[in-house]
Amino acid sequence: EADIYQTPRYLVIGTGKKITLECSQTMGHDKMYWYQQDPGMELHLIHYSYGVNSTEKGDLSSESTVSRIRTEHFPLTLESARPSHTSQYLCASSEKAGQSYEQYFGPGTRLTVT
Amino acid sequence: KNQVEQSPQSLIILEGKNCTLQCNYTVSPFSNLRWYKQDTGRGPVSLTIMTFSENTKSNGRYTATLDADTKQSSLHITASQLSDSASYICVVSDRGSTLGRLYFGRGTQLTVWP
Numbered sequence: 001e002a003d004i005y006q007t008p009r010y011l012v013i014g015t016g017k018k019i020t021l022e023c024s025q026t027m028g029h030d031k032m033y034w035y036q037q038d039p040g041m042e043l044h045l046i047h048y049s050y051g052v053n054s055t056e057k058g059d060l061s062s063e064s065t066v067s068r069i070r071t072e073h074f075p076l077t078l079e080s081a082r083p084s085h086t087s088q089y090l091c092a093s094s095e096k097a098g099q100s101y102e103q104y105f106g107p108g109t110r111l112t113v114t
Numbered sequence: 115k116n117q118v119e120q121s122p123q124s125l126i127i128l129e130g131k132n133c134t135l136q137c138n139y140t141v142s143p144f145s146n147l148r149w150y151k152q153d154t155g156r157g158p159v160s161l162t163i164m165t166f167s168e169n170t171k172s173n174g175r176y177t178a179t180l181d182a183d184t185k186q187s188s189l190h191i192t193a194s195q196l197s198d199s200a201s202y203i204c205v206v207s208d209r210g211s212t213l214g215r216l217y218f219g220r221g222t223q224l225t226v227w228p
Binding site for chain 1: 118123155156157158159160163203215216218219220221223
């Protein structure tokens with residue numbers, strides 16, 4: 001089992017609130033990713049990072065922002081949550097960039113915005 | 115357009131029976147193909163990864179095949195167990211980016227009944 005952690009696991013919050021989803025890994029991996037997954041649908045990449053102080057937007061447009069101040073920590077923030085943000089958010093990491101490196105996933109955060 | 119299609123969408127089998135899940139992809143240029151298992155409420159966990167030159171790979175009761183010419187893959191599960199109930203996701207990586215971009219299928223939801 002990979003050493004990658006996400007908190008909270010479940011979050012129900014009202015519209016307009018600011019939220020931060022936490023993701024930490026203890027494997028010393030350079031690359032980290034955030035995916036969004038709706039029920040029965042494929043994962044979509046929303047953010048990624050090559051390392052400290054590196055952040056990039058993924059394929060799916062997202063109103064969230066990320067930061068990478070420490071190697072092991074890659075939090076995702078929504079400044080003003082809306083019902084359209086309701087989804088599962090999965091964090092992942094890999095040792096290096098490149099097609100052959102394994103991505104290890106955290107358990108996910110299921111977000112519901114009322 | 116790079117796509118990954120999986121079939122069937124869902125499958126119910128009895129414990130002890132075998133089953134085969136299908137994956138077709140249009141991702142190009144192809145780098146590798148992975149099968150992940152995702153338990154409900156958890157992140158995906160890697161089962162197998164195959165490159166262009168590999169046409170079969172096993173991991174315990176899971177055997178994946180790859181036909182790079184027809185761009186098809188299958189995941190065969192033998193002697194199914196109740197713990198095999200999960201979503202099985204086919205993921206294809208392309209060689210066209212240093213990121214190691216992954217393209218995800220929507221998964222096959224497998225239910226094993228006692």
